[in-house]
Amino acid sequence: MLFVPDADGGRGDWRQFRDWLVRQQLCGFRRLSPGDRWHLVHCPGGECRDLGHRAPGTSLAALAPVREEAVMLSVRVEGVSFAHGAQTVLRDIHLAARPGEFVCLLGPSGCGKSTLLRLLAGLERPDRGRILVDGRPIKGPGLDRAVVFQDYSLFPWLSAGENVLMAVRQAFPDRSRAFHHETARAHLARVHLEDAFDKMPAQLSGGMRQRAAIARALAQDAPVLLMDEPFGALDAVTRTVLQDQLLELWQGEGQEEPQRKTVFFVTHDVEEALLLATTVVVMGTRPGTIKGVFAIDLPRPRVRRSLYPTVTFQTQRQALVDLLHQGLPLDADRAA
Numbered sequence: 254m255l256f257v258p259d260a261d262g263g264r265g266d267w268r269q270f271r272d273w274l275v276r277q278q279l280c281g282f283r284r285l286s287p288g289d290r291w292h293l294v295h296c297p298g299g300e301c302r303d304l305g306h307r308a309p310g311t312s313l314a315a316l317a318p319v320r321e322e323a324v325m326l327s328v329r330v331e332g333v334s335f336a337h338g339a340q341t342v343l344r345d346i347h348l349a350a351r352p353g354e355f356v357c358l359l360g361p362s363g364c365g366k367s368t369l370l371r372l373l374a375g376l377e378r379p380d381r382g383r384i385l386v387d388g389r390p391i392k393g394p395g396l397d398r399a400v401v402f403q404d405y406s407l408f409p410w411l412s413a414g415e416n417v418l419m420a421v422r423q424a425f426p427d428r429s430r431a432f433h434h435e436t437a438r439a440h441l442a443r444v445h446l447e448d449a450f451d452k453m454p455a456q457l458s459g460g461m462r463q464r465a466a467i468a469r470a471l472a473q474d475a476p477v478l479l480m481d482e483p484f485g486a487l488d489a490v491t492r493t494v495l496q497d498q499l500l501e502l503w504q505g506e507g508q509e510e511p512q513r514k515t516v517f518f519v520t521h522d523v524e525e526a527l528l529l530a531t532t533v534v535v536m537g538t539r540p541g542t543i544k545g546v547f548a549i550d551l552p553r554p555r556v557r558r559s560l561y562p563t564v565t566f567q568t569q570r571q572a573l574v575d576l577l578h579q580g581l582p583l584d585a586d587r588a589a
């Protein structure tokens with residue numbers, strides 16, 4: 254399942270090839286009608302041309318001259334490098350995500366996952382390269398991107414409900430007070446916190462705080478959701494419950510990917526990445542670079558009890574673990 258394009262440009266399984274082309278910003282994709290096969294769409298000068306269905310093994314050579322803007326890209330990271338003082342943290346990162354893609358950034362501690370997320374959030378600025386959201390270069394934090402961190406995601410001086418209300422007011426400044434309250438309550442109910450509107454963050458458990466933080470992020474109504482190890486500080490049981498709830502919320506937004514939010518989710522947990530992601534980006538360290546990109550074709554809805562024992566899951570898990578440990582002073586077999 255691992256697909257790292259070879260030097261002469263990507264042969265292999267069609268879906269992997271398709272995803273790779275999108276990531277290289279050579280093409281965009283769309284369904285021409287519901288239930289249709291995916292078609293490759295090439296947009297010279299903004300005018301879309303349907304290149305039809307491409308068979309497995311299509312050579313990139315035939316498409317190599319196609320370098321125009323890709324359609325349907327939600328987020329694009331173009332040649333981003335970043336340093337903290339003399340320490341280069343990220344070097345020449347290229348990434349692209351379609352609307353509704355769930356991208357897990359997976360990598361060892363210190364490889365720059367959180368830094369990349371902070372750059373996507375606009376909390377840091379790249380030293381080189383740029384990041385585009387919906388085709389526009391970002392210049393700082395914006396309402397088009399909601400962020401959930403491992404901690405500190407709620408304002409401690411506001412109740413859970415007021416935290417969510419604040420986001421609703423920002424997203425819908427022209428709507429009525431009643432609408433704001435109703436929407437905030439509805440978002441809390443989506444994460445099963447209907448009774449916590451008046452509770453202060455300090456009165457909530459870690460899992461409840463993160464659910465409230467997710468409710469606040471969803472209330473922002475942003476097309477892009479950035480999550481930095483949101484369940485990292487939680488116990489194993491709460492973590493699995495929240496993973497499932499996050500999947501439900503994300504999938505509940507629509508049957509087709511473009512109707513869902515584009516999610517970037519930082520984790521160092523391989524199983525979490527496989528459970529959640531449509532795409533896993535594996536990062537390497539010193540300095541942070543991208544080692545490989547996996548398109549995760551596991552069926553949805555993903556139910557861990559039936560998914561984990563399958564050969565496909567185990568094979569993909571092992572491939573990710575091997576790639577993660579490549580070049581690290583660890584024995585991959587023992588680490589698995």
Ligand SMILES: Nc1ncnc2c1ncn2[C@@H]1O[C@H](COP(=O)(O)OP(=O)(O)OP(=O)(O)O)[C@@H](O)[C@H]1O
Pocket residue numbers: 337342360361362363364365366367368369521
């Ligand atoms: N504010 C800072 N000042 C200086 N160096 C920093 C700062 N923040 C992060 N770094 C360094 O940048 C590198 C990448 O850090 P980052 O937190 O992005 O990694 P990470 O992959 O998210 O790690 P982890 O999984 O442990 O959270 C690390 O070497 C870290 O020490």
